[in-house]
Amino acid sequence: MAKLVSNWYKQAQSSLPEKYVLPPGRRPGQAVVPSCESIPLIDLGGALASRADKAMAIVKAGYEFGFFQVINHGVPTELMDDAMKVCSDFFNMSVDDKAKFYNEDGRTSEYGVYTSSLRYPNEDVHLWRDTLRHPCHPLEDCMQFWPDKPQNYRDVIGRYATEVKKLSSRILDLICEGLGLDTGYLGGALSENHALYIHNYPPCPDPTSTLGLTNHFDPTLITLVQQGDVCGLQVMKDNSWLGVDPIPSAFVVNIGSQLQVISNDRLRSIEHRAVTNSKRARTSIVSFINPSEESIIEPAKVLVDENNPPLYNSFFFKDFFKTYLAKAAESQKALDNFKLTRQPAEYSSVEYV
Ligand SMILES: O=C(O)CCC(=O)C(=O)O
Numbered sequence: 301m302a303k304l305v306s307n308w309y310k311q312a313q314s315s316l317p318e319k320y321v322l323p324p325g326r327r328p329g330q331a332v333v334p335s336c337e338s339i340p341l342i343d344l345g346g347a348l349a350s351r352a353d354k355a356m357a358i359v360k361a362g363y364e365f366g367f368f369q370v371i372n373h374g375v376p377t378e379l380m381d382d383a384m385k386v387c388s389d390f391f392n393m394s395v396d397d398k399a400k401f402y403n404e405d406g407r408t409s410e411y412g413v414y415t416s417s418l419r420y421p422n423e424d425v426h427l428w429r430d431t432l433r434h435p436c437h438p439l440e441d442c443m444q445f446w447p448d449k450p451q452n453y454r455d456v457i458g459r460y461a462t463e464v465k466k467l468s469s470r471i472l473d474l475i476c477e478g479l480g481l482d483t484g485y486l487g488g489a490l491s492e493n494h495a496l497y498i499h500n501y502p503p504c505p506d507p508t509s510t511l512g513l514t515n516h517f518d519p520t521l522i523t524l525v526q527q528g529d530v531c532g533l534q535v536m537k538d539n540s541w542l543g544v545d546p547i548p549s550a551f552v553v554n555i556g557s558q559l560q561v562i563s564n565d566r567l568r569s570i571e572h573r574a575v576t577n578s579k580r581a582r583t584s585i586v587s588f589i590n591p592s593e594e595s596i597i598e599p600a601k602v603l604v605d606e607n608n609p610p611l612y613n614s615f616f617f618k619d620f621f622k623t624y625l626a627k628a629a630e631s632q633k634a635l636d637n638f639k640l641t642r643q644p645a646e647y648s649s650v651e652y653v
């Protein structure tokens with residue numbers, strides 16, 4: 301029986317089931333936090349700014365924040381709306397339709413819908429969300445394993461994945477320019493893989509006692525999030541959680557840990573989480589752009605010199621990912637394992653989506 305929250309939440313509207321109540325130290329408390337006014341908003345289309353200005357703005361945002369939003373990015377608004385609709389429709393389908401795609405242990409396949417987190421069967425406490433995930437690369441090979449319901453899912457999401465991948469390449473090219481890396485340095489195998497994680501956070505009876513997604517750093521090269529028009533995404537800034545107010549036609553872009561390493565900390569990944577709300581279901585469409593498994597991740601040589609010694613060892617991306625999954629429940633940042641000088645863990649928890 302598929303244990304998806306979207307299947308049964310309507311029967312639990314008076315109180316949060318005990319299995320979803322986080323221990324006091326991990327509860328979000330107030331679910332509504334101040335908005336983060338300072339998240340950079342970068343206009344990729346504007347003719348007003350030169351290409352070099354856009355590149356500098358992205359690199360500055362990546363350094364100071366690790367998060368920014370892009371508008372006029374070239375992905376048609378209509379396609380974004382269609383993608384949001386088909387993804388919400390997926391979670392509104394009947395229990396039987398979703399069951400065909402259900403994966404109780406999300407780690408057993410890269411395709412499928414799971415609930416809470418990839419570690420559901422081993423969790424003490426569950427999270428208030430369902431996630432549909434699948435690879436998008438190579439598109440022609442993997443599309444046949446995507447959901448065939450809603451009927452237009454493959455068509456819409458196929459076009460969406462193509463456009464988002466194009467946008468990610470554009471942003472990565474601008475990052476190369478801003479950092480002084482050769483054009484294409486972040487292309488090819490370093491950004492070859494693309495996976496979609498489509499999260500659904502149903503209305504929740506007590507958003508103060510549970511989370512949709514625990515605090516984490518993205519293990520990716522770069523992540524692009526379409527967060528629709530419902531609040532829920534929060535970032536940790538100066539020791540406080542701040543809300544990332546949705547701009548429905550924008551993409552939120554986060555620097556992932558791999559880009560932090562390649563840039564030798566000139567770009568940083570930032571801790572973030574998703575809270576629930578009591579009124580509206582929230583769906584977010586998250587594109588993880590990742591290196592191929594065999595890619596070697598290391599600080600780019602041109603960013604390293606006497607004054608800027610390398611901060612990380614070289615490693616295979618697949619080894620980072622293994623560590624990331626293994627460390628999921630521990631209070632340590634996976635990246636610390638690859639640092640040349642071990643530093644005390646700066647952050648309280650890391651958990652995989
Ligand atoms: O749902 C969201 O807005 C956040 C998703 C996220 O951080 C992730 O999938 O890594």
Ligand SMILES: [Fe+2]
Nearest residue numbers: 516517518572
């Ligand atoms: Fe994330």
